[in-house]
Every structure is written in structure tokens, then in C-alpha cells.
Amino acid sequence: MIRHTSAQRPRSRNHEITCQHITALILDYVTGELDPQTALAFKAHLRLCPDCIAFLSTYQKTVHAAQSLRYESIPLQMRRRVRQFLRKRIKGSPPTR
Numbered sequence: 001m002i003r004h005t006s007a008q009r010p011r012s013r014n015h016e017i018t019c020q021h022i023t024a025l026i027l028d029y030v031t032g033e034l035d036p037q038t039a040l041a042f043k044a045h046l047r048l049c050p051d052c053i054a055f056l057s058t059y060q061k062t063v064h065a066a067q068s069l070r071y072e073s074i075p076l077q078m079r080r081r082v083r084q085f086l087r088k089r090i091k092g093s094p095p096t097r
């Protein structure tokens with residue numbers, strides 16, 4: 001996957017949304033925090049772009065799965081393992097000179 005740096009901004013006209021924008025805005029769209037104008041442009045792009053429709057449906061499924069997973073329902077052992085892993089990551093990061 002090619003990563004675009006901020007120096008390579010996609011040249012876009014007013015309210016023209018690209019697949020990159022969809023990727024960046026999808027969280028706000030799913031949570032309903034997108035402003036109405038952007039949401040319209042977002043939906044307009046979806047109508048033209050099957051790739052982004054597929055991406056959105058996958059994303060919504062993922063969000064739904066994540067929301068239905070409660071912290072309490074995660075086995076204690078796994079929680080411990082996650083905490084240990086995080087601690088190691090924090091402590092074990094190599095010192096920078």
C-alpha cells in the first residue's frame with residue numbers, strides 16, 4: 001500500500017471526495033459525527049464507488065462486533081496477558097540516543 005505524505009495532498013475540487021477521504025472520514029460517518037455537507041458528499045461517493053461500499057459494510061460489521069464485545073466478557077487470563085504485553089512494550093522499548 002502506498003502511503004501518501006502530507007506533502008502529496010490529493011487535489012480535489014469542492015466537496016469532491018476520494019477513496020482516501022472515505023477512509024479518513026468513515027469513523028465520523030459511522031458514529032454520525034460528520035457534518036451534513038460532508039455526509040452528503042460521502043454518500044454521493046458511495047453511490048459511485050463499489051469499493052467504498054464494500055469497505056463501509058466491512059467497517060460497520062467490525063464496529064458492531066467491537067461494540068458487542070464487552071470488557072467484562074474478555075477472559076481474565078487474556079486481560080492479564082494484554083496488560084503484561086503492554087507493560088513489556090512500554091518498559092522494553094529500546095533507549096534512543
Ligand SMILES: [Zn+2]
Nearest residue numbers: 018019049052
Ligand atoms: Zn471510493
